[in-house]
Amino acid sequence: MFDDRYTLAYKRYPYKKSADQDAASPVRHPVVVMGGGPIGIATALDLGRQGIPTLVLDDHEGVGMGSRAICFAKRCLEVAGRYGCGKPMVDKGVVWNIGKVFNKDDQVFEFNLLPEEGHEYPAFINMQQPYYESFQLDRFEELQKDGAPIEIRGKNRIDNVEVHDDYVTLEIMTPDGPYTLEAEWLIGCDGAASPLRTMLDLDFTGKVFQDSFLIADIKMKNDDFPTERWFWFEPTHGGGASTLLHKQPDDVWRVDFQIGWDVDRKEEMKEENIRRRLDAFLGENVQYDMVWSSIYTFQCKRMDSFRHGRVFFAGDAAHQVSPFGARGANSGMQDVDNLGWKLGMVMRGEAPDSLLATYNYERIHGADENILNSTRSTDFITPKSEMSRLLRDAVLDLSEKHEFARPMVNSGRLSVPCTYDGSPLNSADALDGPARSRPGSVCPDAPLGDDFLLSKLGDKFILLTIDADAPDMIEESGIQVTRLALSTTDDKTGALRERYLGDNDSAVYLIRPDQHVAARRPSFDDNQIRAAIRRAIGKE
Amino acid sequence: MTDLILTPNIDGVDDFYAELLAAHEGLTKEDSDALNARLVLVLANHVGDREALSQALKAAEK
Incomplete structure (x- = not known):
């Protein structure tokens, strides 16, 4: 009745009967995550750090065997770093x-x-996936000890779901038999074959190679x-x-x-x-x-929508790409990075439901970019027609002698974070600054003395000022935005100037909790920044 | 006289390569060859410089 589908590398959360299983009526949890893989655990880390009770249900009892995703890119490590488990990954990788x-x-x-x-x-590390998952689970247990309201239940298989307007009912199978739970929000991180997708009869369309x-x-x-x-x-x-x-x-x-x-x-x-x-x-x-x-x-496919009422999909369950470019687990981590703060704000009543609609917009944008890039790599590695093979071979021939052809050789374009151009959360770019930090981009890191910029940004709304005046704290629509005041006189390497100022003498950046730029201007303007904050939380 | 550019010179080279493949999609080999021939002539005219064109012919030889 409860056979493992795969062999475990590490047993980490053996089945234990929960009191919920004997409850007279179904217990309701704020958030249930379906799947204890890298994306499911990351979701629990993100929400747990915000104090949001999160229950992960996994049909196995630990980390699956096999190296699988072996390449973890910078953005993925930065996000893991914010969750508190980036360092051991880099040490091991x-x-x-x-x-x-x-x-x-x-x-x-x-x-x-x-x-x-x-x-x-x-830029990235190579490391067997079980290590990645173990470091995340180590952090999960640490957070639990520190009182974070997160829990994982092994051998809890969701067999059926019923989606209501404001909650989801889950029928769960365990070695002790079935039980029922309710969840205010359900996040499907149950992998490429996503049983949840099938249960909800949702399309997953694209190309099979x-x-x-x-x-x-x-x-x-x-x-x-x-x-x-x-x-x-x-x-x-x-x-x-x-x-x-x-x-x-x-x-x-x-x-x-x-x-x-x-x-x-x-x-x-x-x-x-x-x-x-x-x-x-x-x-x-x-x-x-x-x-x-x-x-x-492999296949390059995605769902038409990553949100269905109270149900979200993240990672391979929402989108699948070819392995060239390491865009699977890496893009799944960006899903979590995107969804975590938005769901947190909506659950705390700080932002309207429309903020959650932007998860769909932004991450579909990301998924399409990943699918495009990985499809191109696939087409280069395995040309589909005689002419595309001739062109590919011509590129390879020319690349031996001529440098110009080398960038055309495509055996995978490594995952870089998606820039959310055109996102409804962005304010119009008011700074003639570097393109890489335009609204929608993830903040490029930069050294600050012995520390780094991203670790100072953390995971709250931040007003980053570089040689610009601004209040130390702005409260707008119930959101507190803290100022991080920097100066080019502390910018010994010049990286801050190059990445954030360009030719400008000063700049003010509004930065989201996922460290993406929401707005930027040459100097502080109370009305404009307040409008940008409202816009970034879906209120404008 | 201009030297032929043999260092990377196309912004968004993956986009260009995809567009090139797309232009050939669905064509027979014969039509594809003809497309390439026309493309060579169009590009050669754009380059214009006789010396650069001679160098390009050399660079393409095996």
Whole structure:
């Protein structure tokens, strides 16, 4: 009755009978999160830090096995950092900057990512997903000890939901049998196959790609492999039509073989067959142990709407992309970052329901951008027509000698946070400043002495002033906006000027709790800033 | 005389590449080849500079 669908890497929240199961009538919870994966746990961290009681229901008892999402980008780490678990991730993760691109068997070029200086977090880290989830769960338990009203229940499977105007009824199965709960808000973080989506009979539309990839995580016995990303287009070793080699912590390398559509999964997953591909790729002399392997296919799809009354969807449940560019878990974290403060404000009565509608607007914008980018990468790696293959091969040929063609080589465009251009929460840009910090953008980090800007912004509304006067605190529509006063005289690296001022002598930025810019101007103007605050909380 | 630009020179190169692929979508190979031929001539006319065009022909040779 309660079989695991997958093997656990770590058992973290074994089933325990809850008093709710014996209640005479269904107990109502403010927020229920469906799914205890990275996005579900992040949701609980976000809401729990705001003091909002949040119950996570997961049909397993811990973290699933397998490296899966191995690349965590800067924005994802910054959000995790705000939740209090970013540091251990960076300590554990592997940072790489050198990449090599091969066509057939020859290296066509090498690149160095040369990440921009002056950010607390690296552009990305490679790390097995179970570590990511464990660090989040460590933080979850810490917050619980500190009194945050969050709870996770293992082996609690939601089998049916009924959506009402102002609550949702949940039928839950446990090893002790079924029980019923009510939730004022339900957030579906139940993954790409989302049972919740199916229960509500909601569409999930887009493209299925007819290809499959074999992942093999291997532990090298001799560790003379460099910490670099190597990508082969059509290698002749026969292991796969394209091949990716990537380093993870613990001397584990991820190998991705593109193996085509018509494959016998069972046959391909046999260790001898995986080793056959690996040996062809690595050569006979490389000794390794197999750690984990899997075959995956992918689709680029999203729901028409991420909100259905009292039900929200986040992460893979709402949108799915190809793995090229690491836009899955990374974009899911941006969903949480976007939804958390909005739901918190609406639940506290600080903002109208219309603020929640902007979750849909902004994150669909994000999902479409991710789908577009990952689809383009997919089309480059596996050209769909003879001409697109000819053009792709021409790019690869030219890239060997000519620098101009290298930016055209697309084996994945790494996840960067979406800028919410045109969002109803943005005020018109009143500063002729840097494009990267225009309204809708996530604030770029910058060093401030021994500290960094983003850690000072935190997760409340902030009025950032750079060499500009303003009140230390503004109260508007029940919202307190605190000023963070900075000066270019403290900007030793010049990063603040470059990222926020441009050619201006001063600037005032209204920054949302998710660290996106809501408005900016050259100087403080009480009426304009108050209007911008109202607009940023859906009141204008 | 202008030297042929062989360093990255297109803003939003992914957008351009996608537009190029889209122009070919649904065409037969023959029609695609013809489109490419016309495109080469259009672009060559835009470049204009004879020396740059000769250098471009060399750069494209294998």
